[in-house]
Amino acid sequence: MVPIIIIASILFGLSVVARQxxxxxxxxxxxxxxxxxxxxxxxxxxxxxxxxxxxxxxxxxxxxxxxxxxxxxxxxxxxxxxxxxxxxxxxxxxxxxxxxxxxxxxxxxxxxxxxxxxxxxxxxxxxxxxxxxxxDIGLLYWRTDLMDQPPRTPQELERISQKLQSSGRVPYGYVWQGRQYEGLSCVFLEVIDGFGGEWFSAESGQIGLDKPAGLAAAQWLDGLIQRGVSPRAVTNFSESEALQSFKSGQAAFMRNWPYAWAELQKNDSQVKNKIAITTMVAQTGHQPAATLxxxxxxxxxxxxxxxxxxxxxxxxxxxxxxxxxxxxxxxxxxxxxxxxxxxxxxxxxxxxxIGEALAYARSRPETPVYAQVSDVLQRKLSGTLTGMTSPTAGMQQAEQSTIQVLEAAGAAP
Amino acid sequence: MPLTLLLLPSLIFLIAVFALPLIRYVWLSFHADSVMTGLLAIPNQGANWQRFIHDSRYWQDLFQTLRFAFVSVTAEVVLGFIIALILNQPLRKRALIRSSSLIPWALPTTVMALGWRWIFNTPYGPIDRLIQSGLGRPLNALGEPSIAWITTVYADIWKTTPFVALILLAGLQTIPSDLYEAAKLEGAGPWICLRRITVPLLLPYLGLALMFRLAQAFGVFDLVQVMTGGGPASSTESIALYAYWNALRFLDFGYSATIMIGSFVILSSLIVIAWVVISLARNRSAGAFAK
Known part of the structure; x- marks a missing residue:
């Protein structure tokens, strides 16, 4: 009797294992x-x-x-x-x-x-x-109750903002992510590409920060704060702060990801049914870019x-x-x-x-040392935006530090 | 059997948890071990140390960490001493007051750091609202490199002053009250009592509090990570944060080990210096007390 029970239980156990x-x-x-x-x-x-x-x-x-x-x-x-x-x-x-x-x-x-x-x-x-x-792609959110057409160039965005601000319709023109973190790199990628430049190419090893487009991008972002188009506090904004600010009707434009759409259409939103999305502004002659x-x-x-x-x-x-x-x-x-x-x-x-913007999606530099490269940019750009360095000096230092980081990692091509 | 032999088990334990990792780090600091080497350790003839010496970011972080540690610990000791003196008085509901003063210290650092991040937030935080209604312009405390570090110091003081107060309170309770009575009979006022009795007898506890707090403040990580992430413009980045970034974000373990060992050497020599200074001061005041 006992051996039968043992054999039976072993067989049962096996069948349970087999059915796992x-x-x-x-x-x-x-x-x-x-x-x-x-x-x-x-x-x-x-x-x-x-x-x-x-x-x-x-x-x-x-x-x-x-x-x-x-x-x-x-x-x-x-x-x-x-x-x-x-x-x-x-x-x-x-x-x-x-x-x-x-x-x-x-x-x-x-x-x-x-x-x-x-x-x-x-x-x-x-x-x-x-x-x-x-x-997921970076998008420009704009207010349909304040304008008929979204701006297509950086200059247009500033002009519309300043007009709306001086007539008192919004306290701020444009809110984005200026905190020292990955979001700042995403913002910058769209702007530098919009000015016809490239941040860093992993294939060729070219760095485009201390180049005309890189400098123009840093100058534009810095100028937005200097000229009051963006609030000073943008230097500590991540996505959620920008969203709150735009959602409460404080700004005419916002840079954010697609998830923000659903938030902005909720009942507690001041801008419900008053918004549309498009791609980031770009200099005439250059394609807009949306960070992927x-x-x-x-x-x-x-x-x-x-x-x-x-x-x-x-x-x-x-x-x-x-x-x-x-x-x-x-x-x-x-x-x-x-x-x-x-x-x-x-x-x-x-x-x-969103589908149209997706066609303009741009990847951030595809390198194993991306985290270092992005960290360098974030630090130097944050320094520029908070008035520690000029845009020119900031971009020069960022380019130098990027070279050092690549060399130290043995990733320089 | 010699008595020292009895210490062997704890010695082995100490070597296992303390010395071995340290030796491993020293070894690692002479190797390239990063994502680019496929996480294999390859000897690189001191290249990490070359980089360390010329790494201006590290020296900036060291300065910022020391600044954070000295300012916050000094404030904590001063405030903690005052609070300990108050808590040592025969107050009504003393037990309740004593235990509730410990609340900030009992809170997890990340939770309270998140709280302060929102309190200092521009434009939604209450502090910024207050300042804006007073000055007419926002303070933007977490977005300005010149003041962001002060907010981290402030949050640290808020959190750890109760800890210092607790240690000093324990010290105060060891001072026999007849010393004060004797001094009073000799005509000493409260100021003399404080200077000649309380402070000298509290010195060992003060040293203890300083040791604990400085060691902790030099390694500040979670508070900064949550409150500012090291920004703006890296003005609040600490050594621990930089080392952590190198290890877990950049996957550069060789250089991260170099930062750790480098900081270990620098900070332990600073602590030794501080210890010597404190013992000298203690001996001198002990001598004064004997007179």
Missing amino acids: PDHVSILMPAPFADSTVDLVKSFNQQHHGRIHLNVIRGPLETEAISDLAISSLLLGDTPFDGLLMDVTWVPKYAKAGWLESLDNYFSNNEVSALASGASEGNHYQGSLLRWPLTA GSWGLSLLRGSAHPESTVEAFKFLTSEESQRYLYSQYGYTPTQKAIFNDQDLLKKHPSLQS
Whole structure:
């Protein structure tokens, strides 16, 4: 009797082991984890018994989630299978050897179905390392109750602002992100490109800060504060402060990401139904630029279930999921087809402007030492905006420090 | 069995948690170990140290960290001493007052730093509102390099003065009251009592408070990280923040180790100097007391 029980229980145990689903875990920043709860639920229903997806709710801030991911990756075996990554992390994580290539999991057709802009920033040195969940781009928000047409050039933006300010219709013209942090680099990238320059090219190693366009960009941003178009406090503004200021009707223009749209259309907003979006201003003869800030899913090296993880990626980024995430949470879709969806366009007219702006998406420099390069720019630009240095001196120092950083890291081409 | 042998277990423990990481850091500071080397340590013949000596950002951060530490700790000791004297008086509801004065210290630093960030916020914070209605222009405290560091000092004083007060209060309670009575019989006023009895007998506790606070203030990290992120124009960046950025953001562990070891040497020599000065002062005042 006893041996039979033992054998039976061993067999039962084995069958339980055999039926164990693959446990896949993905680390995401808190807002993304919250908005994908329903998607994860339906994924787990559809894959019941085969794959169990568990999204780990990380911290709220971009840098905090990177710190958390890096701390665990440094210790060796990754506790996660997938990571939702900001676009600027890709080269660094790739170079550190933490990412698994996705080339074998996504076909060329799937890649070419991505909207232009959304397809950028997913590759490093030719291999696909990240699959985009949402595209994010810098936009210029403007007030339809104060003007008929948005400005197209930096000079126009200033002129309109000053006119509106002197007639007392708004206390400030333009609010943006001037705090010493990553947002400042995003703002600067759009302005320097709009003046026809380039911040830093990872391929050629060219730095464009101490060049006419770089100087013009720094001078323009500094001038906005000097001439009162932007409040002095902009030197400590991140996205949320700019949004609050614009939302309470304090400014005619704001630079922000697509998420701000939904916030501005809430009932407590002073500018509800009085806003529109367009691309950032650019000097005549130059194309406007929209900083790409997309989030995407990466497979971490050492994952025990790469196939199942990619299956979860495909589910979370499917057309249907993107439609859901856009209409529920305003996440910018990454697939071309969705921008042509007439039903969706009718319900959300702003989708068209976002689609148009996406065509002007520009990546920040794609280098493993991006964090250093951006840090140098933020410090020097913050020094200029707070009156510590002149724009010219600030950009000269920024260019010098960038060269030093690249040399010290051994990343100078 | 020699008694020193009994110390062996704790010595081994100390070596494991203190000396080994330190030795590892020294070793690492002579290697390139960054994202560009694929996180492998490659000897680089002291290039990290060359860079360290010429790194103007580091020296700026060192100055800022020392400034932060000295200004905030000085203020904390002065205020903490006054608060300890008050709390040592026979007040009504003394237990309640004593424990409620500890609230700032009991709060997690990140929480209170976030609070101060909003209090000093321009244009929505209450302090800025007040100043704007008085001066007619916003203070923009967190956006001006010349004053942003003062707000971090202010927040630190608010938080850690109770800690200093607590240590000094413990010290005050060890002073026998008959000393004061004897002095009073000799005709000494409160000022003489304070100078000749309270301060000299409190010196060991003062030294203790200074040691704790200076060590903590030199390593200030969370407060600055949350309140200003090191900005504006890096005017509030501390050494710990810079080292942390190098390690976790830039993935440059070789240079981060160099910063840590460099700072360790500089700061421990400063603490040794301070310790010597304090012991000399203590001996002198002890001598004065004996007379």
